[in-house]
Amino acid sequence: MDKTLFNWHSRRARLARYGHALRAWVLVITILSAALIILGIFALVAGLAFGWLLIGFAALPAMVVQWYNYELSALPNEKSNSSIDAVMDTELLSLLSQNPSPKELAVRLNETNGGLFFEVRFGLGGGFFKEVATDNPADTAAIFNEALSIASQVGGRVSPGVIILAMVRQLPMKQTVLGHLQLSEDDLMTGIIWYHRLHELANKSKKQTKQPGGVGRDWSFGWIPTLQRFGVSLAHGGTASRNDVRTAQVGQLIGTLGSGGGTIGIIGRDGVGKTELVRELANTLMRPDKSVPRGLWYQQVFMLDASRILSAGNERGAVEQIVGAILGEAYAAKNIIVCFDNAELFFQDGVGSVDISNLLTPIVEAGRLRMIMTIDEQNFLRISKQAPALANSMTRVIVQPTDEKDTIRVLEDHIPFLEYKRKNTFMYQALKEAYRLSQRYVYDVSMPGQAIRLLEQSAEHAEGGKLVSARSVAQAIEHMTGVKTGAAAGDEEREMLLNLEARIHERMIGQERAVSVVADALRRARSGVRNQNRPVGTFLFLGPTGVGKTELAKSLAEVYFGGEQNIIRLDMNEFVSPDDVARLIADGADDAGSLAAQVMKQPFSVVLLDELEKAHSSVLTTLLQLLDEGVLRDVRGREVSFRDTVVIATSNAGASRIQEYIQRGYTLQQFEETFINELISGHIFHPEFLNRFDEMVVFSPLSKPELLQVVDLILKGVNKNLAEQQITISVTPDAKEYLVERGYDPRLGARPMRRVVQRAVESTVAKLLLSNAATPGSVIELTKEQVEAVLGPEQQAQAIISGQ
Amino acid sequence: MFLVGLITWWYGRGWIEQWRRNGGMFMRTLEFFSVGQLAATLFSPFRQISAGNRGNGSFASAFSAFFDRLISRIVGAFVRGFTIIAGVIVIALQALYVAVIMAFWWFVPLLPLVGFVAFMIGWVPRG
Numbered sequence: 001m002d003k004t005l006f007n008w009h010s011r012r013a014r015l016a017r018y019g020h021a022l023r024a025w026v027l028v029i030t031i032l033s034a035a036l037i038i039l040g041i042f043a044l045v046a047g048l049a050f051g052w053l054l055i056g057f058a059a060l061p062a063m064v065v066q067w068y069n070y071e072l073s074a075l076p077n078e079k080s081n082s083s084i085d086a087v088m089d090t091e092l093l094s095l096l097s098q099n100p101s102p103k104e105l106a107v108r109l110n111e112t113n114g115g116l117f118f119e120v121r122f123g124l125g126g127g128f129f130k131e132v133a134t135d136n137p138a139d140t141a142a143i144f145n146e147a148l149s150i151a152s153q154v155g156g157r158v159s160p161g162v163i164i165l166a167m168v169r170q171l172p173m174k175q176t177v178l179g180h181l182q183l184s185e186d187d188l189m190t191g192i193i194w195y196h197r198l199h200e201l202a203n204k205s206k207k208q209t210k211q212p213g214g215v216g217r218d219w220s221f222g223w224i225p226t227l228q229r230f231g232v233s234l235a236h237g238g239t240a241s242r243n244d245v246r247t248a249q250v251g252q253l254i255g256t257l258g259s260g261g262g263t264i265g266i267i268g269r270d271g272v273g274k275t276e277l278v279r280e281l282a283n284t285l286m287r288p289d290k291s292v293p294r295g296l297w298y299q300q301v302f303m304l305d306a307s308r309i310l311s312a313g314n315e316r317g318a319v320e321q322i323v324g325a326i327l328g329e330a331y332a333a334k335n336i337i338v339c340f341d342n343a344e345l346f347f348q349d350g351v352g353s354v355d356i357s358n359l360l361t362p363i364v365e366a367g368r369l370r371m372i373m374t375i376d377e378q379n380f381l382r383i384s385k386q387a388p389a390l391a392n393s394m395t396r397v398i399v400q401p402t403d404e405k406d407t408i409r410v411l412e413d414h415i416p417f418l419e420y421k422r423k424n425t426f427m428y429q430a431l432k433e434a435y436r437l438s439q440r441y442v443y444d445v446s447m448p449g450q451a452i453r454l455l456e457q458s459a460e461h462a463e464g465g466k467l468v469s470a471r472s473v474a475q476a477i478e479h480m481t482g483v484k485t486g487a488a489a490g491d492e493e494r495e496m497l498l499n500l501e502a503r504i505h506e507r508m509i510g511q512e513r514a515v516s517v518v519a520d521a522l523r524r525a526r527s528g529v530r531n532q533n534r535p536v537g538t539f540l541f542l543g544p545t546g547v548g549k550t551e552l553a554k555s556l557a558e559v560y561f562g563g564e565q566n567i568i569r570l571d572m573n574e575f576v577s578p579d580d581v582a583r584l585i586a587d588g589a590d591d592a593g594s595l596a597a598q599v600m601k602q603p604f605s606v607v608l609l610d611e612l613e614k615a616h617s618s619v620l621t622t623l624l625q626l627l628d629e630g631v632l633r634d635v636r637g638r639e640v641s642f643r644d645t646v647v648i649a650t651s652n653a654g655a656s657r658i659q660e661y662i663q664r665g666y667t668l669q670q671f672e673e674t675f676i677n678e679l680i681s682g683h684i685f686h687p688e689f690l691n692r693f694d695e696m697v698v699f700s701p702l703s704k705p706e707l708l709q710v711v712d713l714i715l716k717g718v719n720k721n722l723a724e725q726q727i728t729i730s731v732t733p734d735a736k737e738y739l740v741e742r743g744y745d746p747r748l749g750a751r752p753m754r755r756v757v758q759r760a761v762e763s764t765v766a767k768l769l770l771s772n773a774a775t776p777g778s779v780i781e782l783t784k785e786q787v788e789a790v791l792g793p794e795q796q797a798q799a800i801i802s803g804q
Numbered sequence: 805m806f807l808v809g810l811i812t813w814w815y816g817r818g819w820i821e822q823w824r825r826n827g828g829m830f831m832r833t834l835e836f837f838s839v840g841q842l843a844a845t846l847f848s849p850f851r852q853i854s855a856g857n858r859g860n861g862s863f864a865s866a867f868s869a870f871f872d873r874l875i876s877r878i879v880g881a882f883v884r885g886f887t888i889i890a891g892v893i894v895i896a897l898q899a900l901y902v903a904v905i906m907a908f909w910w911f912v913p914l915l916p917l918v919g920f921v922a923f924m925i926g927w928v929p930r931g
Contacts, residue, residue: 014805014809015809018806018809040919044928044929047928047930048928049922049923049925049926049927049928050923051928052918052919052920052922052923052928053919053920053922053923054919055915055919056915056916056917056918056919056920056922056923057915057916057919058915059912059913059915059916059919060916062912063810063814063912063913064810066818067810067813067814067818070818070821070822070825071813071817071818071821207828212835213835213838214835214836214837214838214841214842215836215837215838215887216837216838216841216842216845216884216887217838217841218851219842219845219848219850219851219880219883219884220845220848220849220880221851222851223851
């Protein structure tokens with residue numbers, strides 16, 4: 001190999017090999033050195049001059065150990081040299097032969113920490129490359145050149161991750177490999193930076209002093225017994241979050257504190273990291289750099305424990321007394337910044353909270369004491385309204401939710417803690433999936449808290465008991481919400497999707513086109529080819545009553561969404577005024593039955609909007625965004641996702657026209673388009689509203705053969721109910737026709753059919769059972785005469801139809 | 805080759821690294837005792853036990869507060885003074901240790917030879 005690219009004989013490469021050879025022997029050599037000295041001393045005490053020799057020669061192993069510890073264990077990069085051996089991580093460099101082939105590189109990668117990091121976290125490493133890499137050492141030059149180019153973007157260091165990315169770039173089928181692993185080159189670059197950062201953090205923590213500022217640091221400051229009882233110092237707590245994610249906000253906090261006293265209000269939604277920001281501030285003040293004003297060096301941030309204060313202050317005014325004492329101590333001490341975490345607890349009376357704004361407002365206004373209050377966005381608005389002087393006296397620092405890049409960086413720093421606690425290992429793909437899915441399905445918390453919460457849940461679904469992958473995260477979401485997040489994977493589900501029409505027709509008759517469009521939408525969704533930013537499907541079912549519109553929605557809920565309980569049904573005739581919009585988007589705490597609240601609780605369901613034409617136009621306008629983008633903004637401004645729902649709206653509008661077309665001999669296909677145009681021209685629906693639906697399906701009235709099938713279906717249900725009595729019912733064809741004749745109503749369609757059939761059959765069976773004419777195990781055949789006897793004359797049948 | 809590398813490192817980068825590490829250790833000790841800060845605040849009240857207590861305006865309470873602060877200052881001066889003395893001793897000893905180590909560093913590679921010579925001479929210390 002070209003020596004300007006890889007010089008195996010270079011000093012650094014040679015030293016790396018020495019270090020590698022010594023690594024296993026360092027402890028033995030240390031013991032040998034100590035033993036020689038001890039034996040030498042004993043020998044001298046015993047009067048043996050040989051002891052000098054032992055002591056003298058103990059220096060050699062001691063020097064070797066020193067060399068290893070000071071230099072060989074981690075050789076610094078050589079900036080002056082441009083060959084790869086000058087900048088490659090020692091652990092990998094030490095393992096390479098003079099002319100390494102790509103295959104050898106792959107094998108060696110798995111013997112390094114960095115290689116194993118990628119193998120486990122990304123599922124990509126030596127194990128894979130060993131199978132695909134060539135044995136030809138000439139191919140390595142391209143990898144090394146690529147690695148040097150990548151290294152120039154990450155501080156010049158060639159770590160195992162850099163070699164892995166370089167090897168990926170040399171693969172002819174790299175897109176396939178990365179696609180299979182749900183990764184991109186950018187992800188691998190992120191992984192390299194992540195690994196380097198962990199490495200740096202580990203090195204930095206070794207160098208940190210335990211008592212920054214010295215033993216007498218706090219002696220000149222006040223004694224704070226009450227504060228220590230009711231608060232906790234964040235000075236030595238450390239922080240899991242990354243300094244470079246919230247650098248601007250930490251700088252803002254330091255700038256505000258440095259320019260004088262006063263109270264800072266850290267305002268943001270739950271989960272954005274307000275408390276973590278205070279921890280970062282505490283950490284920075286305890287280990288200050290030159291950017292921190294001298295007056296803030298070693299200032300301690302004390303976070304008050306609200307629950308402890310409230311539980312200690314049972315009597316009236318006791319809480320004020322405690323808080324007053326705490327603030328008095330903090331002021332006298334001169335090195336304390338008091339932090340009220342969830343400060344809203346001190347501004348409202350209630351369970352677990354108390355209103356001491358009368359005490360705090362003058363202190364905040366005076367601005368002599370350094371205080372920080374973390375407050376939820378909504379609560380801050382409430383406090384501003386309630387006590388404007390208090391809100392105006394605060395310097396506000398707004399903390400916004402993190403974007404994807406920053407969330408991933410926060411997660412990268414958070415997972416070592418999580419892994420330590422849960423004894424799991426998280427893959428990088430799990431972090432990405434946690435961001436994606438939590439954004440969609442986890443409410444009430446913002447990023448990065450949203451993703452952290454999901455990631456914590458995902459640990460329960462680790463693969464092989466240890467590894468948390470993207471699939472684990474998807475399973476956690478499926479477990480929490482019932483949503484099917486990935487593409488159809490199991491044979492059973494694939495089979496079900498392919499035979500969806502047949503499954504639906506097991507419980508509903510006819511309406512082939514409607515069943516087919518719904519089934520197609522679901523197949524698109526589960527094969528992953530649908531638009532992810534819309535509901536699974538949006539359908540408008542038009543037609544007269546009793547033709548199966550609602551039944552299809554119910555069938556779908558049962559067959560695909562796991563049961564009829566997974567249907568969210570709204571009768572739109574209850575939404576006839578503009579004020580009813582509020583009931584669609586109400587917060588779950590105020591109205592658990594609002595559409596937004598129900599979908600938030602049950603995102604994987606059929607949303608059935610019955611009798612849509614009766615809804616007020618404002619309600620329909622509110623639904624536009626839902627149909628278009630699959631989201632509905634609730635009253636608190638949260639985006640509720642409808643992207644895993646099938647939205648079905650039904651309407652009887654123009655039912656008489658449909659009957660008319662049918663009676664005039666038109667088929668559905670012939671009049672469907674004209675009919676929809678009539679609905680638009682009749683101003684029943686606006687075209688922009690109708691255009692939002694994926695499909696508009698006109699349901700035709702059921703034909704006689706279809707109605708006979710409906711009777712069969714109902715009888716099947718009746719027989720199921722009678723299974724306990726071990727009695728089976730069969731109905732003669734003429735009796736069935738009679739049931740159809742009596743059960744069908746042109747106004748109500750097939751809807752009364754069930755009542756008629758049930759009444760006819762069940763009454764007959766009851767009589768037979770009481771007269772002992774039917775015994776368990778018998779098959780009863782109902783004739784037309786028997787049915788006639790039960791249903792009686794026309795009038796009686798009409799009474800049954802109308803439900804009397 | 806290995807031995808040459810070791811000796812080269814010992815008298816070159818090793819020596820510099822040893823200086824760097826000793827310097828770091830020395831700085832940590834200085835920071836730990838923070839003698840300058842202790843001297844600057846030598847007579848400040850210790851932990852400001854009564855710093856916030858201004859009394860109720862009467863002569864008795866003002867005198868009591870003054871007396872408390874005085875005691876606090878005396879305690880502070882005693883603790884800080886003692887720490888400064890301890891710090892100065894430790895820093896001096898450490899400086900001496902560093903000087904010895906850095907001087908001894910040069911002779912370590914010679915120890916096998918010295919040991920061999922001493923062995924050949926055959927002298928041993930007698931109690």
